[in-house]
Amino acid sequence: MPHALSLYAATTDRTLAFPPLTEPARAHVAIVGGGYTGLSAALHLAEGGVDVALLEAEKLGWGASGRNGGQLHSGQRRDQDWLEAHLGKEDARALWRMAEEAKALVMELIARHGIRCDWRPGLIETVHKQRLVGEEQDYVLKLRRDYHHDAVEWLDREALAARIGTDVYFGGRRDATAGHLDPLKLAQGIARAAAKAGARLHEGTRVTRISGTAATGFEIVTDTGGSSPLGTATLRADMVILAGDGYLSGIDRETETRVMPIDNYILATKPIGAGRPGGLIPNGEAVSDSRFVVYYFRPTADGRLLFGGGETYSRTPPADVAGFVRRHLARVYPQLADVVVDYAWGGAVAITLKRLPFIRRLRPGVYAASGYSGQGVALAPYAGKVLAEAILGDVARLDRFAALPCPPFPGGKLFRQAALVAGMSWYALRDRI
Numbered sequence: 001m002p003h004a005l006s007l008y009a010a011t012t013d014r015t016l017a018f019p020p021l022t023e024p025a026r027a028h029v030a031i032v033g034g035g036y037t038g039l040s041a042a043l044h045l046a047e048g049g050v051d052v053a054l055l056e057a058e059k060l061g062w063g064a065s066g067r068n069g070g071q072l073h074s075g076q077r078r079d080q081d082w083l084e085a086h087l088g089k090e091d092a093r094a095l096w097r098m099a100e101e102a103k104a105l106v107m108e109l110i111a112r113h114g115i116r117c118d119w120r121p122g123l124i125e126t127v128h129k130q131r132l133v134g135e136e137q138d139y140v141l142k143l144r145r146d147y148h149h150d151a152v153e154w155l156d157r158e159a160l161a162a163r164i165g166t167d168v169y170f171g172g173r174r175d176a177t178a179g180h181l182d183p184l185k186l187a188q189g190i191a192r193a194a195a196k197a198g199a200r201l202h203e204g205t206r207v208t209r210i211s212g213t214a215a216t217g218f219e220i221v222t223d224t225g226g227s228s229p230l231g232t233a234t235l236r237a238d239m240v241i242l243a244g245d246g247y248l249s250g251i252d253r254e255t256e257t258r259v260m261p262i263d264n265y266i267l268a269t270k271p272i273g274a275g276r277p278g279g280l281i282p283n284g285e286a287v288s289d290s291r292f293v294v295y296y297f298r299p300t301a302d303g304r305l306l307f308g309g310g311e312t313y314s315r316t317p318p319a320d321v322a323g324f325v326r327r328h329l330a331r332v333y334p335q336l337a338d339v340v341v342d343y344a345w346g347g348a349v350a351i352t353l354k355r356l357p358f359i360r361r362l363r364p365g366v367y368a369a370s371g372y373s374g375q376g377v378a379l380a381p382y383a384g385k386v387l388a389e390a391i392l393g394d395v396a397r398l399d400r401f402a403a404l405p406c407p408p409f410p411g412g413k414l415f416r417q418a419a420l421v422a423g424m425s426w427y428a429l430r431d432r433i
């Protein structure tokens with residue numbers, strides 16, 4: 001159960017390891033999945049004095065949390081205009097406030113637990129079509145005026161090109177409170193903090209079935225891959241948190257019809273001096289563009305360019321991931337078309353139909369949080385905390401999220417992929433016209 005072969009896995013602490021669950025056990029709360037959501041829930045529950053056990057099929061941070069682009073955004077996946085139009089101003093404002101809390105939580109976790117994850121402030125949302133410029137400029141004004149978010153500024157095409165080393169974009173919104181970090185180091189940092197707070201963490205322990213109710217208690221059956229009878233052990237718990245995000249499969253129908261994995265890919269070049277004075281992106285910001293299938297990139301702490309772009313909807317990765325992403329990279333940085341790529345990898349981004357997170361109590365004793373639709377670096381640790389808070393008795397934030405519309409994908413779990421291919425192909429085409 002090693003990590004995916006990514007830059008992050010190659011440069012992280014490989015000694016961090018937790019034992020599988022090999023014997024029958026009991027906990028007040030069982031958590032399925034050891035990414036940001038599950039780890040943050042474990043940390044905050046343990047800090048609240050709750051007896052909690054977390055079960056991770058592979059390594060902690062093995063999923064999206066250890067593979068992502070590392071970009072920490074302000075706001076939700078949907079912008080405030082969309083949220084106001086679809087949910088009303090009050091809910092839109094509440095969601096903005098909670099997203100600000102989410103960003104602040106990541107900063108607090110880093111500071112409080114001394115997590116060394118190469119945090120660097122500054123993120124630019126760039127505009128890839130001239131006709132979107134007016135809209136984006138208005139949005140900067142709106143954030144400043146209606147949301148008192150003075151950390152944003154508009155960069156015109158020339159100023160932007162000087163900052164990011166390409167003139168393919170027509171302008172961008174720079175946000176000084178957003179930024180980027182090494183995602184796997186963040187996940188491992190939260191894991192260490194959770195273990196220190198008393199959470200029992202188990203790697204190499206796949207949950208295969210959950211049965212029971214809040215009245216009878218839950219039985220969480222696991223498989224540790226061993227061939228002996230010790231290969232399976234059952235954890236009994238009073239409550240369960242489902243935190244498997246895009247990797248949860250065959251465990252909970254309700255979640256899996258509303259949340260769908262899409263495979264997204266990243267490459268890391270050889271060190272090219274990115275993020276250094278005189279290099280590409282000399283001020284070190286992360287960049288994310290306005291395409292529906294987003295291009296996102298940033299310099300790494302060791303001067304590489306990390307570039308994410310391109311998705312597949314078939315669940316089969318491209319034979320040559322580096323070549324697949326390189327084609328997208330060359331559209332933004334033609335000068336890097338032949339650059340040496342040291343690492344290329346993919347991971348499952350979990351999306352929902354409306355791109356709003358799926359965070360709720362599914363039924364008595366069973367909670368779920370997933371579907372952050374590409375914005376989980378901030379939202380997933382926060383969702384974990386929100387679930388912990390709810391279990392500890394404060395349901396105010398959970399109720400806000402639970403009220404968000406999160407309909408099932410057309411076709412249910414079986415046929416959602418086919419519907420997605422049709423829908424996403426249309427939007428991917430629109431990116432190009």
Ligand SMILES: Cc1cc2nc3c(=O)[nH]c(=O)nc-3n(C[C@H](O)[C@H](O)[C@H](O)COP(=O)(O)OP(=O)(O)OC[C@H]3O[C@@H](n4cnc5c(N)ncnc54)[C@H](O)[C@@H]3O)c2cc1C
Nearest residue numbers: 033035036037057063064065069071207244347375376377
């Ligand atoms: C390529 C890529 C780029 C991304 N870029 C960004 C970005 O730049 N900014 C951003 O905000 N977001 C980004 N995201 C999204 C972000 O990474 C996720 O939203 C976030 O990490 C979700 O965290 P999580 O803990 O909910 O899920 P995960 O980190 O996916 O963790 C789920 C875990 O559950 C485990 N699991 C599943 N089923 C079981 C089971 N039955 N038993 C035991 N364990 C189980 C899995 O092994 C996995 O480790 C990106 C995602 C990907 C894939």
